[in-house]
Amino acid sequence: MPAVSAELGTSKAVMALQKTLSLLLLSLLTLLGLGLVQPSYGLATYEGFQREHVDSTGTGGTNLYCNTMMQRRGMTRPRCKQFNTFIHEDIGTINNICNAPNIQCKDHRMNCHAGVVRVTDCRNTGGSSPYNCRYGARASTRRVVIACEGNPLVPVHFDR
Numbered sequence: 364m365p366a367v368s369a370e371l372g373t374s375k376a377v378m379a380l381q382k383t384l385s386l387l388l389l390s391l392l393t394l395l396g397l398g399l400v401q402p403s404y405g406l407a408t409y410e411g412f413q414r415e416h417v418d419s420t421g422t423g424g425t426n427l428y429c430n431t432m433m434q435r436r437g438m439t440r441p442r443c444k445q446f447n448t449f450i451h452e453d454i455g456t457i458n459n460i461c462n463a464p465n466i467q468c469k470d471h472r473m474n475c476h477a478g479v480v481r482v483t484d485c486r487n488t489g490g491s492s493p494y495n496c497r498y499g500a501r502a503s504t505r506r507v508v509i510a511c512e513g514n515p516l517v518p519v520h521f522d523r
Contacts, residue, residue: 408512408519416521417457418449423483424502433485433498443487443496448521450507451481457518461511468510468522475522477508 414436421428438444450457460478468475482505485498510520 409517412509412518412520413454416448416450416518417454418451418483419453421449421451421483422502423449423451424500426498426500428483429485429498429500430496433496439496443491445487447485448507449483449485451483456480457509458516460507460509461516461518466508468508468520472510474512475508475510477506479504479506482507 415438418432421432423429423432432449433439433444433447438447457478457480460476460480463476463478465473466475466477467473482503484501484503486501487496488499489495489497508522509518510522511517512519
């Protein structure tokens with residue numbers, strides 16, 4: 364008889380654990396739906412923004428710079444990215460743009476912010492295969508618009 368009692372105890376414990384896990388999952392999904400918990404992909408988007416658009420140590424401005432950086436940052440595979448902008452400011456200055464007043468993004472969302480920074484715009488001037496991408500550079504100090512998300516707000520997308 365003790366074996367049957369132990370099995371019933373184990374069965375009740377497993378059922379209680381399943382119920383607890385179900386409630387935790389439901390709570391997490393509710394918080395995600397309300398926007399109170401940031402999903403982990405937000406960090407990857409911030410890191411992606413930095414990989415594609417931030418070069419705080421470079422001054423840019425030359426075709427060689429664009430050709431090198433576009434390849435180094437993985438924007439020539441599987442095909443040449445047509446246009447990209449590198450921001451030449453420290454990440455703190457770029458993050459601070461997210462504190463500027465909200466403006467409308469190209470996709471009509473209201474999570475964009477504007478600031479003036481030093482940039483190099485790289486435009487594809489020929490070639491389409493990963494080994495034949497060629498870029499022309501244009502350096503300037505200009506107004507940029509970036510989309511920001513998270514808490515605290517961080518840049519996740521270069522809008523224009």
